[in-house]
Amino acid sequence: MTAAARPVLVVAEQLDAAADMVVDQLNQRDVPVMRFDVAQFPQQLTLTGTHLPQEPGWTGIIDDRRRTARLEDVRAVYWRRPARPQIADTVPEPYATWAKNQADAAILNLLAALPGVPWLNNPHADRIAAHKPQQLVAATRCGMTVPRSIITNSPEAARAFAKDVDGPLICKPILGGRLDVGAERRLMVATHRVDPADFDDSICTTAHYFQEDIPKAYEVRLIAVGGHIFGGKLTTTSEAAGTDWRTDYDHIEYDTVDVPGYTATAVRRFLAYYGIAFGAFDFAVTPTGRWVFFENNPAGTWGWVENRTGLPIAAAHAKYLMGATT
Incomplete structure (x- = not known):
């Protein structure tokens, strides 16, 4: 054939x-x-x-x-x-x-x-690549900047972390997914801001993932397919969207953004580290222009990025599956 x-x-x-x-x-x-x-x-x-x-x-x-x-x-x-x-x-x-x-x-x-x-992506590699705590280690090794973070079930450790950061904090899920609240209702557990003054013994009930709240000029949903890198720019216009843009799509302005060479190189290293060819990366770009890595979803959504910006992401998928990597 x-x-x-x-x-x-x-x-x-x-x-x-x-x-x-x-x-x-x-x-x-x-x-x-x-x-x-x-x-x-x-x-x-x-x-x-x-x-x-x-x-x-x-x-x-x-x-x-x-x-x-x-x-x-x-x-x-x-x-x-x-x-x-x-x-x-x-x-x-x-x-x-x-x-x-x-x-x-x-x-x-x-x-x-x-x-x-070739695969986009082999699920065996996806499972490993989806682990958020390990992603921060891999991203740092590959040359990206990441937020200060702590995972703990200790109120004392959480308070000490907050004191060291000495600034706003967010809490986010370690594992993705939705919360089943019955009656066929499922709620997304969103990233949210927290006040260290409210830290109490409820932290002991499970592991909590706290990070410093990175100041944002805008955010980027960066899509990597093979050797192709696409930057979808998200400028949020509400506090809810600014904390987690998934909670308020009505207050997002969409555009494209050029991905700096050093970030594109780090992303390609990250993909190679995990042996995957696709990733949906979330970055914040600070008011000073610094790109900060949040996480990568190796099976993340991207259709809305192409629909909103015109970036040829589906074509890049097709080219990779046909055997072309550039």
């Missing part, structure tokens, strides 16, 4: 705007695409992989009843936050959970074992 005829697997939920944008770019380049969600497996998706002694990799098929791709022909994999496998209701517990874990491991690990196939 010629390189041009080899398919790209797009593994994403059915309603995912970023995946739609990447598929459109691949279609424009006449690259065959097989898109599916892991939630289709094993009930609507068939996977068969065979490995024989002395063979370089796995062979077989993945079939969703409309399209079929041969594993040995897969050109690249775009793994975009798919759902987990869905097991038939006829399978009782605890066997249903066991079956779900087996299906999850099979489809991910079999695809990950395909030799020489």
